[in-house]
Amino acid sequence: MKKKNLFQAVKKFINDTPKGETFTTKELIASVGNQEEPSSWKKWNNNPYYRTHTYKAYLRQTGFLSNVKYGVWEVKNHIPDFINLGTIEFLIGYKNYRNKYNGLTEQQIKDEIEEFNKKRNCICGEGTCCIDGETTQQFLGSIGMEDQMLRQLIMSQPIDEIKYLIEEREDLEKVRILDEIKKEKVMKFDLEKGKQGLVKYFEREFERFEMYSLEAIKECDDMDDVKSEVRSFNAFEEINFNLIRKIERASTLSLVLEALNDTVMEDDDETILSFFIEGLQ
Numbered sequence: 091m092k093k094k095n096l097f098q099a100v101k102k103f104i105n106d107t108p109k110g111e112t113f114t115t116k117e118l119i120a121s122v123g124n125q126e127e128p129s130s131w132k133k134w135n136n137n138p139y140y141r142t143h144t145y146k147a148y149l150r151q152t153g154f155l156s157n158v159k160y161g162v163w164e165v166k167n168h169i170p171d172f173i174n175l176g177t178i179e180f181l182i183g184y185k186n187y188r189n190k191y192n193g194l195t196e197q198q199i200k201d202e203i204e205e206f207n208k209k210r211n212c213i214c215g216e217g218t219c220c221i222d223g224e225t226t227q228q229f230l231g232s233i234g235m236e237d238q239m240l241r242q243l244i245m246s247q248p249i250d251e252i253k254y255l256i257e258e259r260e261d262l263e264k265v266r267i268l269d270e271i272k273k274e275k276v277m278k279f280d281l282e283k284g285k286q287g288l289v290k291y292f293e294r295e296f297e298r299f300e301m302y303s304l305e306a307i308k309e310c311d312d313m314d315d316v317k318s319e320v321r322s323f324n325a326f327e328e329i330n331f332n333l334i335r336k337i338e339r340a341s342t343l344s345l346v347l348e349a350l351n352d353t354v355m356e357d358d359d360e361t362i363l364s365f366f367i368e369g370l371q
Contacts, residue, residue: 096125097175100145104154107165109207114258115161118142145175147351152181153203157351161261170206173199281343284366288337288346291365296330299323 099122107113119139126139146163149155156164172192177199180191189195194202244252303323310316336349343366355362 096122096127096141097145097178099125100142100149101169101173104149104165105168109165109168109210112158112162112164112258114254114261115143115146115163116257116261117254118146118163120254143353145178148178148182152178159262160347162258167203167207168210170203172202279343279367281346281366284343285337285340285346287365288350289334292330292334292337296327299326299330 100118103113103118103121119142122142123139126141146155149169150157150163154165154167154169156166158164177191181196181199191199300323303319307316307319310319333349333353337346340346340349347362350362
């Protein structure tokens with residue numbers, strides 16, 4: 091069976107999530123990960139869902155998502171049907187297309203997105219006069235029906251969906267506990283030491299991948315396979331080089347965390363902090 095377009099799968103997942111609701115990176119990958127094409131450098135970088143992470147970052151940059159916490163994302167806007175990967179790259183500025191994409195300027199695209207979300211989030215479908223979700227929730231609370239409605243909604247959902255929600259709640263609890271530990275324990279924070287540790291970690295990852303690529307090239311049957319492996323290696327080398335440079339240039343922990351977005355460490359606060367704080371190693 092032919093795989094669907096990965097970006098379209100990510101788009102559907104986000105549009106199926108109500109505006110203002112959150113999802114975890116794990117939930118996204120569980121839903122669309124089977125659409126990600128495998129490659130050797132993804133495997134050896136321990137980042138098999140690199141493209142999924144990339145599209146998630148694109149949608150954050152264009153205002154469809156916000157990063158609430160590491161690994162937790164909020165849907166800020168839904169994505170209209172006419173939006174494709176080319177539209178997103180145009181909005182980010184990766185592609186110019188003579189200042190228009192499919193006949194629309196950047197501002198016209200943004201206006202279409204705004205109008206689409208007004209209508210989508212309005213019960214009457216006109217985007218002008220009806221009660222929104224927040225007002226409905228306040229009304230249910232005022233008549234004592236909020237808990238009953240919540241129970242009915244939970245009982246009507248597939249069991250797998252409920253399991254995902256429980257996992258998300260557990261992930262948020264882990265982050266809360268880690269925040270409390272950081273506040274209560276006396277720890278020594280060392281930014282430069284942490285940066286050096288991360289750089290060494292990613293340098294070792296590169297050495298591992300380099301050895302793997304050389305072995306893979308030796309086993310290639312023809313020049314096309316060799317060229318494919320070389321392209322994969324060059325792509326990984328560029329990504330790894332840029333990542334290390336970002337870490338080295340970072341002047342704050344916040345900038346280091348930003349550099350680690352869309353890497354295998356993105357969801358692992360404790361591992362990241364262990365490079366910077368004595369007592370978490």
